[in-house]
Amino acid sequence: xxxxxxxxxxxxxxxxxxxxxxxxxxFDVHQGECLAVVGESGSGKSTAARMIAGLEAPTxxxxxxxxxxxxxxxxxxxxxxxxxxxxxxxxxxxxTSLDPLQTVQDTLGEILAFHDAEADRTARVNELLDRVxxxxxxxxxxxxxxxxxxxxxxxxxxxxAVNPKILxxxxxVSALDVSVQAQVLNLLADLRAELGLTYLFISHDxxxxxxxxxxxxxxxxxRAVETADTEDLLSKPEHPYTKRLLEAVPGPGWRPARRxxxxx
Amino acid sequence: MxxxxxxxxxxxxxxxxxxxxxxxxxxxxxxxxSGALGLVGESGSGKSVSTRAVMRLAPEHSRxxxxxxxxxxxxxxxxxxxxxxxxxRQVAMIHQDPRSHINPLRTVGDFLTEGVRxxxxxxxxxxxxxxxxxxxxxxxxxxxxxxxxxLSGGLLQRVMIAAAVMTGPKLLLADEPTTALxxxxxxxVMAVLGEAREQHELxxxxxxxxxxxxxxxxxxxxxxxxxxxxxxxxxxxxSRAPQHxxxxxxxxxxxxxxxxxxxxxxxxxxxxxxxxESGPGCPFAGRCLFAEDHCRTERPAPRxxxxxxxxxxxxxxxxIRQAAARIQEES
Numbered sequence: 228x229x230x231x232x233x234x235x236x237x238x239x240x241x242x243x244x245x246x247x248x249x250x251x252x253x254f255d256v257h258q259g260e261c262l263a264v265v266g267e268s269g270s271g272k273s274t275a276a277r278m279i280a281g282l283e284a285p286t287x288x289x290x291x292x293x294x295x296x297x298x299x300x301x302x303x304x305x306x307x308x309x310x311x312x313x314x315x316x317x318x319x320x321x322x323t324s325l326d327p328l329q330t331v332q333d334t335l336g337e338i339l340a341f342h343d344a345e346a347d348r349t350a351r352v353n354e355l356l357d358r359v360x361x362x363x364x365x366x367x368x369x370x371x372x373x374x375x376x377x378x379x380x381x382x383x384x385x386x387x388a389v390n391p392k393i394l395x396x397x398x399x400v401s402a403l404d405v406s407v408q409a410q411v412l413n414l415l416a417d418l419r420a421e422l423g424l425t426y427l428f429i430s431h432d433x434x435x436x437x438x439x440x441x442x443x444x445x446x447x448x449x450r451a452v453e454t455a456d457t458e459d460l461l462s463k464p465e466h467p468y469t470k471r472l473l474e475a476v477p478g479p480g481w482r483p484a485r486r487x488x489x490x491x
Numbered sequence: 492m493x494x495x496x497x498x499x500x501x502x503x504x505x506x507x508x509x510x511x512x513x514x515x516x517x518x519x520x521x522x523x524x525s526g527a528l529g530l531v532g533e534s535g536s537g538k539s540v541s542t543r544a545v546m547r548l549a550p551e552h553s554r555x556x557x558x559x560x561x562x563x564x565x566x567x568x569x570x571x572x573x574x575x576x577x578x579x580r581q582v583a584m585i586h587q588d589p590r591s592h593i594n595p596l597r598t599v600g601d602f603l604t605e606g607v608r609x610x611x612x613x614x615x616x617x618x619x620x621x622x623x624x625x626x627x628x629x630x631x632x633x634x635x636x637x638x639x640x641x642l643s644g645g646l647l648q649r650v651m652i653a654a655a656v657m658t659g660p661k662l663l664l665a666d667e668p669t670t671a672l673x674x675x676x677x678x679x680v681m682a683v684l685g686e687a688r689e690q691h692e693l694x695x696x697x698x699x700x701x702x703x704x705x706x707x708x709x710x711x712x713x714x715x716x717x718x719x720x721x722x723x724x725x726x727x728x729x730s731r732a733p734q735h736x737x738x739x740x741x742x743x744x745x746x747x748x749x750x751x752x753x754x755x756x757x758x759x760x761x762x763x764x765x766x767x768e769s770g771p772g773c774p775f776a777g778r779c780l781f782a783e784d785h786c787r788t789e790r791p792a793p794r795x796x797x798x799x800x801x802x803x804x805x806x807x808x809x810x811i812r813q814a815a816a817r818i819q820e821e822s
């Protein structure tokens with residue numbers, strides 16, 4: 228298996244807050260797989276994702292995508308389109324990442340125009356809406372006319388508009404109601420299979436991760452504490468923190484446990 | 492056991508430009524002394540607004556019908572003084588976001604002692620420090636002088652629990668108290684809540700979207716959809732042998748962490764609808780995989796099936812029973 232993403236000793240230090248958010252994080256994501264990065268708030272998982280995407284410059288370390296170092300934004304004009312086509316991101320809350328004044332047609336059309344001025348935009352917008360299970364009748368809608376699940380489908384369509392190889396999904400289903408979350412998880416599984424995409428899936432939810440990810444990387448305090456195939460990680464967790472995370476998930480027979488006195 | 496809280500035929504409507512719009516439809520529930528009842532539903536199902544009605548807190552421009560009886564007394568006919576006493580001494584409430592329910596400019600100590608101002612100063616402080624120790628905050632004396640922004644979300648939620656039990660209530664309303672917390676913190680806060688309930692013999696009305704979490708901490712469960720209770724019964728029955736297609740759908744949508752991995756989730760089609768979008772039939776009919784014609788035209792009444800009240804015309808159908816059995820096998 229070839230690594231499509233290689234993170235090498237990625238480190239992010241925020242001097243102003245005296246915070247080491249990500250500490251020499253190294254991992255590979257293979258072509259076509261879904262790697263989940265799991266952790267609680269403050270573990271550094273989103274910062275790591277943003278460095279992979281190029282939205283944030285690492286303090287040290289580097290990211291290689293398809294064997295080539297990926298520069299942080301602002302990208303040189305000449306390489307902008309190609310870099311955007313490598314990786315696209317989908318965020319937790321589409322209401323903050325979609326322009327409230329733009330229709331779905333505008334949102335998708337804008338990106339299509341930027342990347343390929345020649346394309347038949349109407350046809351492409353329809354095709355994208357079809358892919359994410361929405362259809363043509365959604366073209367004139369604005370984010371406020373859409374439900375949470377529909378908005379997230381539009382955000383996914385927007386990410387797919389440039390035919391990326393990699394999607395970074397940062398808590399992309401966390402804000403959805405469970406019945407809708409299941410629909411979007413199935414959609415993401417279908418898209419990966421149909422389009423041969425590679426996913427970097429950031430999540431705090433082990434159940435969701437089990438549903439989508441081939442492998443799992445557990446983060447704590449900016450470091451990777453355990454990496455394993457998802458089923459192995461869930462059935463035989465090795466790191467004490469992974470065990471704690473698993474034990475804390477409610478399910479049949481589960482009882483909440485108080486570990487010790489509060490510290491933070 | 493006599494019930495501490497009885498809600499009978501609660502209906503809440505809200506006034507809009509086009510007329511009255513229902514939020515909650517004919518809701519009846521009862522909660523025993525020291526019992527724990529989980530109210531589970533997706534966003535917009537009406538669980539929070541119903542819970543606030545227990546405190547006689549209605550949304551603006553709304554009308555509330557039905558009765559809420561607390562310890563034999565009708566909450567809706569309490570006079571002003573009695574209502575204040577009821578809200579401050581009998582019932583306590585904790586919320587999803589503690590930060591928006593605490594004054595950021597006052598110390599933790601100020602907040603904790605607010606409800607016991609009738610006591611001498613020194614006694615108040617001692618009481619607060621011991622309440623903090625009870626919720627697992629050993630260095631209470633230091634915490635008393637801190638401000639909310641100096642505390643993490645999990646710690647602040649413990650402070651809320653301490654404050655809630657200090658006035659000696661009999662009923663605790665908890666509205667998604669751990670939804671904003673990390674899973675390990677959630678486990679600890681729920682454990683603290685459990686201990687507080689035991690120590691103070693508190694009854695708990697627990698509102699959540701997380702059926703598994705509710706199942707772990709309650710003895711009865713009510714599942715709400717579009718302002719209506721679809722299924723209500725003993726927790727073990729509702730969560731392990733669900734009978735309503737909506738409860739079954741919720742469980743089938745949920746990825747398993749333990750047990751067999753679901754190859755593919757079976758989502759409920761469509762999106763959660765609100766009470767005012769329901770037609771004359773079953774509110775869930777539009778999304779139900781088992782709906783037939785009469786489900787769309789005739790509103791089902793709750794029926795006692797086994798130990799649960801189930802609001803479904805077709806609940807005994809073998810098809811629906813099979814779907815429920817599949818979930819049980821997987822978990």
